[in-house]
Amino acid sequence: EAGVTQSPTHLIKTRGQQATLRCSPISGHTSVYWYQQALGLGLQFLLWYDEGEERNRGNFPPRFSGRQFPNYSSELNVNALELEDSALYLCASSLVRENEQFFGPGTRLTVL
Amino acid sequence: SQKIEQNSEALNIQEGKTATLTCNYTNYSPAYLQWYRQDPGRGPVFLLLIRENEKEKRKERLKVTFDTTLKQSLFHITASQPADSATYLCASPGGYNKLIFGAGTRLAVHP
Numbered sequence: 001e002a003g004v005t006q007s008p009t010h011l012i013k014t015r016g017q018q019a020t021l022r023c024s025p026i027s028g029h030t031s032v033y034w035y036q037q038a039l040g041l042g043l044q045f046l047l048w049y050d051e052g053e054e055r056n057r058g059n060f061p062p063r064f065s066g067r068q069f070p071n072y073s074s075e076l077n078v079n080a081l082e083l084e085d086s087a088l089y090l091c092a093s094s095l096v097r098e099n100e101q102f103f104g105p106g107t108r109l110t111v112l
Numbered sequence: 113s114q115k116i117e118q119n120s121e122a123l124n125i126q127e128g129k130t131a132t133l134t135c136n137y138t139n140y141s142p143a144y145l146q147w148y149r150q151d152p153g154r155g156p157v158f159l160l161l162i163r164e165n166e167k168e169k170r171k172e173r174l175k176v177t178f179d180t181t182l183k184q185s186l187f188h189i190t191a192s193q194p195a196d197s198a199t200y201l202c203a204s205p206g207g208y209n210k211l212i213f214g215a216g217t218r219l220a221v222h223p
Contacts, residue, residue, distance in 0.1 A: 043211075056208045
């Protein structure tokens, strides 16, 4: 069974641009989570989607947004990129009432 | 606010010894705690979950304890191997399916 996949692996952008990151959950999982892991810091919760709806949001500005598609894949958009947005962005999926989250390999976003 | 703290200093141990990692939480009482392993450049991998009414949980060479009085979880790896070298993350529920993660402790097991 395929795990959580994310694309692209690496993304380089300049300040002020927009970035789009993609995630495909494990088959059968309806919940998708996004986390930011900046260098030397712990994972910070960004967003939770389930059944196409945004269910919870972390303490991030509105320029971090996303959506979940009918096939449960998800997209994270970061507008007006700032240097401090450089981080590893991790996507995880789960069955909605299960505690264990399965993580993808992440997208390394570098903002120059 | 809810907070999870892990020892940010790396833990260096000899192969064959038991590694013990600490996770402390403050300002709340989580219903459970999870432990994940993360290798460089990779996503975290779930290892164990322990609930507040469980004192101890084991899985192969791994053992986790949960002390609600001390507000602490201990994660043990017995008979450690160089392949166990990684960063270990502690996580707790932060409400509404959100997980709060500690910064992680890097473990290095030397031959």
